[in-house]
Amino acid sequence: MRHDPTRRRFLTHAAALGCSVAASPLLTPIAMASTPGENRLVVIILRGALDGLDALRPLGDPDFAALRPNLSDGGVALDTGFFALHPVLSDLLPLWQAGELAFVPATSTPYRDKRSHFDGQDVLEAGTPGTGPALRDGWLNRALTLMPGVTARTAFALSGERMRILDGAAPMTHWAPGTDLALGPQAQLLLEHLFTQDPLFTEAGLTALEMGNADGMDDAPRGAPGEVLARYLADQMRGETRIASLSLSGFDTHQQQANRLRPALRNLQTTILTLRAELGPLWARTTLVAMTEFGRTARENGTRGTDHGTGGAMLLAGGALKGGRMLGGWPGLSDAALYDRRDLMPLSDVRAYAAWALRDMYGLRASDLTRTVFPGLDMGDNPGLLL
8 A cells, every 4th residue: 555645746866876775874665564553563674785794793702803804993881791782872871770681692694605786685574594585574564463453554674665565465554755955866876985085074975965864855854864764653653653663774884884873873862762752651662673684793894894795783762671681692703613714604693583572462373473574484482572
């Protein structure tokens, strides 16, 4: 179902911009659907491959500093005595202390080795074991088909493109507000590249581009992109909307990562904190899951960035969460422990945590989850995600 945009123009986007398109700041859609009950689920796709080793720094690992001489200094220590949050994420520490934040380090989808943003995001959003012709709908939409009384709710995508994760047979609504950008996509990508060449301008320049995208939305509230999206989403979830998915971009950090990653992490933090504030008492019935297509290389590269990798990190938040803990194990960062001697070794499947969240929140049967929502998935032991 698609709403008439009325006074809004769909944003056109170049189709052949290669790797950068999948991680483009222009691709920031939201999709929403309503389901019975009061529990609320928000799934955030972090496009561009978030470096889990930077967002959640394993300072206690003896091999970490040597692998990342320019990307391992400091952080906000968690009470694990091993991990620290990236300094930009310091405002999330109270959520950790309140048991409203958790992480899954060393996790990944089943996608391996080809390291394509497009293929990796397809696997992530389709929820299937690999790429191919079977990728026709999204796992969150398939979950909706198992829930009685599902109705369509407003969804919006800044790019005018549908989010695969909520595409499928179940009713949902998707639309895009008009956007008046002074720069075309190619010009914006060129400026992003130029900004990353000089650390003096990287953060300010990229933040300005992100702010420009948010300011271009017709009739939208002003603010940082994550704040704008979160305010709109919270308003819908105070109504009938119970399940939502949105994407945040800017996590592709091949060069000058120390500066390049800050705006994207700050935007993620703003999104989470704005949702928490705007939802008020409803936050207690909310679970947020943030996932990315794959991690990044364990070693920093010659331009003080990181390249496409394998194992990454997953973030969970919400008042319904049993947080303040790390979920899953840690493989270590010694050369022998790395995947293909270059990447963090994944010890878990991100789909399993999403499946347990769906089971605990909406009472879906494990057999349906492993047959219909995530075909062939081994859910493993119950991690007890919720209170």
